[in-house]
Amino acid sequence: TPEKKRWFVLKDNFLWYFIGPKANNPKGCIDLEYYSLKRTNQEGKFTFELHPTALNFGSKVTIFILSTRSNKGRFEWMDAISRKTVDLSKRVFGVRLKD
Numbered sequence: 001t002p003e004k005k006r007w008f009v010l011k012d013n014f015l016w017y018f019i020g021p022k023a024n025n026p027k028g029c030i031d032l033e034y035y036s037l038k039r040t041n042q043e044g045k046f047t048f049e050l051h052p053t054a055l056n057f058g059s060k061v062t063i064f065i066l067s068t069r070s071n072k073g074r075f076e077w078m079d080a081i082s083r084k085t086v087d088l089s090k091r092v093f094g095v096r097l098k099d
Contacts (some may be wrong), residue, residue, distance in 0.1 A: 002071060006019065006027065007019075007020060007021045007023070009016045009026075010075075010077075010080055010081065010084065013031060013033050013084045014029050014030065014031060014032065015029070015030040015032055015050075015081065015084075016028075016030075017029070017030070018028050026090075030050060030064060032050075032081060032084040032085050033084075033085070034050060034052060034053055035050040035052055035053060035064075035085055036050070036051050036053050036085055037049075037050060037051075037054075037078060037081055037082050037085050038050075038051055038076065039074075042065075042067070044066045044069050046067055046068045046069070046070060046073065046074040047065055047066065047067040047074070048065075048066055048067075048074060048077070048078050049063055049064065049065050049066070050063065050064040050066070050081075051063050055066070068084070
């Protein structure tokens with residue numbers, strides 16, 4: 001799939017994406033509760049991926065590959081997103097356990 005430039009907004013457990021920085025309506029949304037985060041290396045790019053978790057079975061599998069303009073930006077996004085993704089060790093049959 002060819003690369004598509006998108007702008008992202010992280011709100012609650014959702015990563016909304018837009019076609020441009022001034023767009024009012026989102027192009028789509030990623031429910032981070034059903035994705036895990038993975039740092040990746042693509043030559044000359046600061047990338048990371050969102051992979052569907054086992055809780056997302058039965059639907060179309062989409063792996064999102066995201067890149068930032070800098071390594072610092074990548075780590076800032078990864079840090080913010082990691083606080084929103086699910087720790088599967090804290091779930092039983094898809095139900096979140098209390099800490």
